[in-house]
Amino acid sequence: MITISRISKQFGKKAILQDVSLEIKKGEVFGLLGPNGAGKSTLLSILATISQPSTGSVTVKQLDLVKQKKQARQLIGYVPQDISLWEDMTVKENLVFWSKFTKGKVSNKKLFKICQTVHLEEKWTEKVSKLSGGMKRKLNIAVALIHDPDVLLMDEPTVGIDLQSKLEINQYIKKLSEKGKTIVYTTHDMSEILFLCDRIGVLKQGKIHFIGTINDAKDMMKEQTPLQTDEQVMYRLLNE
Template identity: 35%
Template sequence: MSITGTLKQVKHEDRIHTEADATNPTILVHHLSKAFGTLFALKNVNLKIHRGEFLAIFGPNGAGKTTLIRILATLTRPTSGEIFINGYSLNSDSEKIRRQIGVIAHQTYLYDELTAEENLRFYGKMYDVKDLNAKIARIIAEVGLGLRRRDRVRTFSRGMQQRLSIARAMIHDPSILLLDEPYTGLDQHASEMLTEWLKELKSKDRTILMVTHDLDRGIDLADRVAIIHQGKLVFEEERSNIEAKTFREKYYHFVS
């Protein structure tokens, strides 16, 4: 289906405005490719994610998972293709898109010489968060770092940094979450906390895209599952239509 056929569009100064319609995807990826020199990390990827949907994309290392997240997060430019997030074009409205997404990835995007509180205050001001002090106090307690809130991030363990990264991603209450192997480096407490948060956000109509090689967690959380291999989406299905055992068999068939 073409972009025109998928979205109800009105062109205006390079921005795509969409009508408030449940049939319009929150994230629309159309013929996306990304090349590094002659090597393609992504090849002609087409993807739609609707509001409130949790899509888990599975793939081995080097499959293109991180590249996809970085492009959707406006951190990397695509080689070709079109992307619309909440009706905004990635090509012309990246700043508006950033205000609507939260990203949890390998890189924490934290400043080592700032304290936990200072990091959250920096990001909170960048996103114009209201009642910022109260929001910081609440969210830093939720990630279990209340006693370390005035310590510099460089003194934190990897697991503690990942906890603070979760708080950073949530400080502006984004409607869309982009997760790149979010459980990497988390201790058991932080992993359980992240799982409960994701379940709660899912129940509150947030749109979530998680890329991972962790089949168990992804299958448990997702509404829809997909497989990416060698830069291509090779399988996609509603979670309710496929049993976990069958999906695992398909995954290992594609990536082996």
């Protein structure tokens, strides 16, 4: 589905990503993990076609993200870490506004249905400025789903919100993957990693240090420290 082949990214003389390669399968939730400054957001911005790699290539469904950017963008939905909404507009007005950037006209009926999928239908005519942080996060996700993308890129979509909203968003992401959506997800929340992710990739200082499942990581560490919990394995992956 997504093939990342030996990409690097530099800003001036600073290397942000170094020779990163990985494949992400259709329908899986792939957790992109690592400390702050590891290069996660930079990699997501490349996958979202917002920036280009300095070297290497990325394809989504065999479409090159640089050479076939316009076609590839139709396959990708991006949920940035920062809320990308107009505070003085209503929920409906935000969805209508962002729908104008998609290919073809999107009916209000379809936009309302998307609103229902994230449980915001009762806020349809309410201004975004009056929504809670969790509701704004849900609307941010709804905007990324307007054009029904095959791939959803999510950069810490639940940061700073209440536990109930986080659980609702996590359940919704699970349902999206079950429907065949391919999801790349970044988070610092251990419980989200263990609940959501089919596989994980750990970035450190711009380089991939691990790709696999939690069980793969356990097997890798078994000889050193047997009988580790999932949480202990994740802690070691991220901190050693």
